[in-house]
Amino acid sequence: MSNAPRPSFRQVINTIYRRYDDFLRRLYRRLPRTTLLDPLFLLYFYYNRGLQMAAQRYARGVLLDVGCGHQPYRQFFEDKVESYIGLDFPSGREMLIPSPADVALPDVYADAHRLPVRDAAIDTLLCLEVLEHLSEPAQALGECFRVLRPDGHLILTVPFCFHVHGAPHDFRRYTEYGLRHLMERAGFQVVVVHRHGSFGAVLGLMANVYLFHHFFEVRRQFAVRLLLGTVKVVGTIPLLLLVMVVNIMGYLLNLSHDNPHFVVNYLIVGRKAS
Numbered sequence: 585m586s587n588a589p590r591p592s593f594r595q596v597i598n599t600i601y602r603r604y605d606d607f608l609r610r611l612y613r614r615l616p617r618t619t620l621l622d623p624l625f626l627l628y629f630y631y632n633r634g635l636q637m638a639a640q641r642y643a644r645g646v647l648l649d650v651g652c653g654h655q656p657y658r659q660f661f662e663d664k665v666e667s668y669i670g671l672d673f674p675s676g677r678e679m680l681i682p683s684p685a686d687v688a689l690p691d692v693y694a695d696a697h698r699l700p701v702r703d704a705a706i707d708t709l710l711c712l713e714v715l716e717h718l719s720e721p722a723q724a725l726g727e728c729f730r731v732l733r734p735d736g737h738l739i740l741t742v743p744f745c746f747h748v749h750g751a752p753h754d755f756r757r758y759t760e761y762g763l764r765h766l767m768e769r770a771g772f773q774v775v776v777v778h779r780h781g782s783f784g785a786v787l788g789l790m791a792n793v794y795l796f797h798h799f800f801e802v803r804r805q806f807a808v809r810l811l812l813g814t815v816k817v818v819g820t821i822p823l824l825l826l827v828m829v830v831n832i833m834g835y836l837l838n839l840s841h842d843n844p845h846f847v848v849n850y851l852i853v854g855r856k857a858s
């Protein structure tokens with residue numbers, strides 16, 4: 585017979601809610617990223633289109649994906665390059681959604697600040713949603729410049745309006761001007777800067793991220809947690825419908841109101857002059 589103490593009612597409830605959250609997260613990973621039911625729809629809708637355009641125009645040869653995570657955009661690039669190499673920090677898996685069985689693993693484990701690659705060996709570099717997590721972004725961009733061959737391109741994206749994520753390794757947000765400055769200081773010629781999403785997308789995305797990821801956060805009294813957790817479990821379908829309505833409203837507002845002062849994400853492409 586086991587002598588382990590029986591878990592308290594609170595522990596049991598907390599475990600149930602945690603498992604339910606994991607279940608929802610795994611479910612979301614299986615949905616295409618651009619369904620209206622996705623709380624991040626207003627991020628990925630514009631993001632994917634921008635990235636596919638960049639893949640079409642700039643990807644070729646040997647591609648190195650720096651900070652690749654589980655390589656969610658690999659399929660945009662794979663048929664345009666000779667080889668696709670994913671590189672991530674050894675501890676990077678902490679930032680990934682915890683379902684190790686179905687994530688692509690990096691080919692190389694290394695630090696973006698010190699790339700284990702010889703000079704001018706890479707034709708195309710990706711650095712997607714990574715720069716904000718680096719302690720020394722200028723040094724990492726210098727490394728990108730070093731390993732890129734002349735005439736090669738760096739395709740880089742960063743969030744501007746997004747919640748703090750990957751804490752405590754979420755160090756900053758960039759404007760277009762900050763990005764240009766960093767890229768040019770590293771030696772790149774800036775070829776293009778794209779803004780993804782404007783006022784409507786920012787509003788809708790923030791509302792959905794809050795609703796889905798933070799409203800039910802558990803740093804409250806147990807009774808409140810119990811109530812909110814039950815609402816979440818019982819109300820998952822109405823919650824998803826609300827997410828969808830917010831996505832549609834955000835999309836329509838975005839269509840009618842393109843204001844450069846409001847941006848969800850930036851995509852910037854830099855070229856190494858020959």
Ligand SMILES: C[S@@+](CC[C@H](N)C(=O)[O-])C[C@H]1O[C@@H](n2cnc3c(N)ncnc32)[C@H](O)[C@@H]1O
Nearest residue numbers: 651652653672673676679695696712713714717
């Ligand atoms: C927000 S995730 C983005 C992952 C992927 N690029 C994507 O777009 O889904 C940030 C990634 O940067 C990686 N990362 C953070 N610091 C790093 C470093 N110093 N060197 C290499 N990768 C790093 C993390 O491990 C994580 O996988």
